[in-house]
Amino acid sequence: MPLEPPDMYCAEQIFVPPTFPGILKQYTKAAIRTQPYDLLRWSAAYFRALANGERPLVKERLEYPQITTESGLSPGFLKVLIKQIGKEVSVKYCKLTEIWEGLCLDGEKLKEMLQLSGCQDENQVDWLVFIAVAAGHLNENLQQTMNMLCELLTEEPEGGCASIPMHVFRNLYQLLAEMDCPNIPGIGPRVPEDTKSAALTYLEEMASTHSGFILPRHTIHILCPPLY
Template identity: 50%
Template sequence: MPELIEQMYCSQQIVIPPKFPYILKRYCKAAIKTQPYDLLRWSFEYFSALSQNRPPPVKLRLEYPIYSTEGGLTRGCLKVLANQLARMTEIPLPVVRRAWRGFCLDPNELKRIFCLCEVYMREDSVPFLRFIAVAGGLLTKTLTHTMILLCEMLTKEPDGGSAAIPVTDFLAMYQYLARVDASKDVKYLNGYREGETPKPETIVEEETQPEIEFEEEQKLHELSTAQVATQEAAPTGMVAGRQMSITSGEFIVANVEREIMDYIDDQIAVLPDPDLKKKKAKPEEVQMIKDLLEQFLDDNMDIIVPEVEEVEEEEEAIPEIIVVYAVPGIGPTVDNDLVKDFEEYALEVSKIQADVVMPRNIRHFLCPPLEMYESEFKKEEVSTVDVVTD
């Protein structure tokens, strides 16, 4: 009994850190506002961000109803991602993946965004504005609504304001989205669009080599061709069952012959009668010398005629195929005339607005269209039945 009494605890013995209730309260509010798909994984990312003094993956408010993509991306997630990554113009891909993983979003959808950004398996970083623009296109139905959404995501004004952003950032995003064709499903092979070939980087380097290196390569090529010609013209012999070029190993054969003769002289000098040197060799002695010669050649064949290792042909790796579905928020490519008209309008309007653009400028009746509507690029079908012509 005395031992049990000593081990019992009371409320005075349990010490609660003073900041623990505050941390727990903030965590509960963040979980309620964010509504994460995987609470355990999101909690790990939440406390990891707090320990590393990074903005945690927490939505600004509860979204209801939630309009999201198949991968789970919502407008609230995109707003927080823009705030987390806004410090860098070029974002390393691991940083984007970590921020994406913080909201428990689908990694396959991130791969599709990287493919549309033309950086998947190509570059180590992605431009911030390009990433946000493509991700915003997944949440809308037209390019015009995508640009309005980007203004709301990147503005530094409070909610309910004009949602203005710099005109340079706005035009950079619009110009990129205008030249992207996302009107249909497309396959990407190792990050390259189907039918698109990678740009050869080695050819550019060879073209920029100085003239001195080109002359040296030409001399080496001439020497190699001359050596090949002499080897083809010279006869070849067989040594211990292996073929050897006489011209290529002439100096090696001379050294081998000298060593063989010295070795034979040493063996004959060991014989008891020196007069045997003048007599004709017996068949047993000839056979003995042949055996010694064959053994010597077999032991040193790797030096005389080095074996050429056969290089195994590497099998072509299977390319990684990613299907990027049609994105209505980006749509087909926009005509250059429409892009130029809108650029002139945006630059003219921004002069009296401190070089910023806002959604009300896009909704204005004087604003030229940002995209080609369906009625503009579909030709009207005219019936030719029962038509009388002269």
């Protein structure tokens, strides 16, 4: 009995949905910029977000050279988290976990950061505190961490002076300075009271001349007392 001939198609018989090339192009660009650790898991989160009319988990630009940390977190991924959640006072634990997993970051490191942030339950997370702790995992000392927080939390356009309100800077600095984390260089051991007081006195004075805002350049000025 002769076998049935295989189906043959010509170009005219193949229908390509008109939106397919654009979707594929944007996806390819997003994957190259984001460089996810698990392409399949990230792709599932990417298309799920698009299907739900939400912002996909995409970095603004390619980080090069690619930054490697135990958690998988990088400044680019931290910016994605902030873009997704905003700069709210708190965030639901389940939402943060969902985005973290969508970025294919390490779940155990998330638990450690949440514990260090003082998260007492799985309902709400103090978002700014978590950002500060996460930034501490990406820097070599407390001063670098505070400058990164200015860049992450500023309302200035990219390339601007990265100013933030002094009260926000003060609260986050005092929080991190009180922690005793010698194994996390970006936070470090507890800062002595006299060191902390001298730094804040100088920075408060600088902020008073800038409408109550602090700038990263203030912390690296030759006259600024050390932050740690």
